């Protein structure tokens with residue numbers, strides 16, 4: 226997929242930007258606070274309806290105005306997103322549409338500075354990463370997740386209200402929870418393949434992802450889950466909360482039999498996070514057949530030059546990419562099809 | 578600032594489901610522009626709605642005489658009981674004219690988050706009606722949400738081994754609180770093609 230044109234109105238620090246063409250490789254260069262991430266955020270919001278940073282739509286409106294509007298052309302499809310007075314309107318090729326329609330036309334994957342928290346942060350970060358990535362390609366997963374978390378809240382409330390009745394929620398918990406785990410496991414395999422490939426290439430070392438859940442899976446996931454709930458019933462009653470299920474699952478990255486968080490450098494952490502996101506890219510390609518657009522925000526800086534070049538080799542031929550950086554000298558190589566945009570105080574200059 | 582009377586109207590009306598302040602304000606100005614009789618009749622209809630209606634002591638339906646019209650209709654099939662969340666669901670199912678059995682209103686679904694336990698629902702009376710009377714089948718027509726599905730399972734377990742067939746409206750079609758949003762046709766189909774609960 227390729228973005229060919231964008232018009233941005235009253236979004237973040239842009240009042241009006243029109244960029245009539247893009248290359249395969251696009252570099253946005255500007256000082257801190259100039260609007261580079263905001264530009265990526267415009268693309269991300271237009272194509273996924275969720276901003277890059279965890280804010281509501283009202284915060285995306287340029288201060289002092291009362292609406293924003295985004296208009297992009299993707300391989301001949303027009304996508305428009307307007308927001309004003311708490312209402313948003315998405316149109317694809319002139320017709321009102323929704324998230325599902327977008328995923329088919331313009332899949333996008335963003336590589337952000339805080340991606341390293343997926344590896345370094347608390348287990349919630351990893352669960353959230355998996356849940357977001359899977360929801361984007363599998364509407365059934367999204368439903369299972371919603372139903373599971375609703376059941377979990379009811380079940381935990383039940384422990385407080387009347388623990389005797391907690392089994393009322395077991396069937397829902399096990400049904401939806403098993404579906405989530407069964408969809409996560411093959412996804413972990415995709416991520417595993419990507420991360421091993423990249424790590425071997427860059428660092429010549431072996432690495433793998435291990436999925437961890439608080440019960441052993443023997444036979445079917447559902448059966449194992451049911452057994453765990455049964456044998457853990459007393460412990461749950463004592464602790465008065467739900468102890469088993471995908472809300473407690475985690476994954477870790479093991480390298481030469483040591484855990485990643487204790488042993489790797491900032492550059493390695495960056496590369497690992499990058500590899501995970503490449504796994505997300507691959508899963509989108511596998512599920513939709515389309516090549517996502519990559520938004521790469523400042524994340525290559527901490528990787529040394531030799532490895533940075535290798536990473537660029539791995540992605541620059543296959544995807545349209547938007548890179549941001551404060552200093553253009555950081556990427557010295559010459560790309561065949563490349564445009565450089567200077568970003569300055571909410572203005573973006575067309576490439577000369 | 579609106580005059581006190583309008584403000585009071587707006588405050589009360591915006592408590593209705595689906596009606597916000599903006600709509601209430603518009604309604605108030607519309608009412609003011611109408612002949613006096615209109616406001617009088619509207620107010621009277623609201624008061625009568627509450628004063629002349631009660632709950633059927635048999636099924637929990639909303640009615641102006643007890644037992645309700647359905648419970649006192651001898652042509653209804655008493656071997657089938659349809660369990661619904663609220664009385665309005667009866668109204669929607671009746672509109673489809675595709676169900677001839679009787680009803681039982683639960684008064685909600687199990688939801689500890691809202692403090693609703695099985696004891697708060699008309700479950701004991703359901704057990705009595707289903708086992709003491711002529712019933713052969715219980716149709717559990719609750720919304721297909723986490724709470725609706727868990728409540729349905731609870732009912733199935735409560736009634737198991739009692740010689741009753743427990744069924745659900747055909748899946749894939751929203752029922753229960755969603756009944757009002759399902760088209761008449763698809764609701765009729767869901768009620769007619771019910772499936773036995775596993």
Ligand SMILES: Nc1ncnc2c1ncn2[C@@H]1O[C@H](COP(=O)(O)OP(=O)(O)O)[C@@H](O)[C@H]1O
Nearest residue numbers: 237238257258259260261262263284286287288
């Ligand atoms: N809703 C908004 N309206 C106007 N300016 C905004 C808004 N949100 C953020 N900004 C401004 O955008 C700038 C940050 O832009 P950003 O794209 O994050 O910078 P960078 O180029 O470093 O990535 C800040 O100066 C901030 O004040």
Ligand SMILES: [Mg+2]
Nearest residue numbers: 261262522523
């Ligand atoms: Mg930035």
Ligand SMILES: [Zn+2]
Nearest residue numbers: 633636645648
């Ligand atoms: Zn009745």
